[in-house]
Amino acid sequence: QTVVTQEPSLSVSPGGTVTFTCGLRSGSVSSSAYPSWYQQTPGQAPRPLIHNTNSRSSGVSDRFSGSILGNKAALTITGAQADDESEYHCVLYMGSGLWMFGGGTKLTVL
């Protein structure tokens, strides 16, 4: 069964840089999977951050950037701030109209 992998948790110091990854248990992620990233705080709907690998959604700070790193999609936050502390989700297009989310990464800013 195809599984989308994300780090369960990450931490970053205020002002620092952190990179999240989104991979496949078997195989590589490419731009043809239209990797997208979402930020979610408790009780709120996911907020779109990045779509199609590296396109920022409307209103998203340029501190957030997307890329392909090796065989995974990646989300990088630079200049981390306290309110970046959230859950981050990725989703990949698996083909034939099917999508799959990763398990999410909880970011702590400390």
Next chain:
Amino acid sequence: QLQLQESGPGLVKSSETLSLTCTVSGGSISNSNYFWSWIRQPPGEGLEWIATIYYTGKTYYTPSLKSRVTISVDTSKNQFSLKLNSLTATDTAVYYCARHPSGSGFDIWGQGTMVTVSS
């Protein structure tokens, strides 16, 4: 701007069928550039894509739920709907409706509706 709003019962009984509706406002569900989806999130867990529909009625389902799920569209009401049958406690979740452009991820989300399956 375009908005999505989920509606449906907050509490349903085990073995019954869940029916949810997503109302699209500020734009047309018949816009050929977009697809319409349901996504859920059990308490404390990650997101799960359930199903997608195009305004023509073309449907796509996640394999693990395909036998229990039906997604449909009503272009006259600018709505799309989800039916999930044979409910169990594991179907307890926040259910979101969302839009995605062709060849891109989910760009607009509803606020979500919590559904609890009781025995």
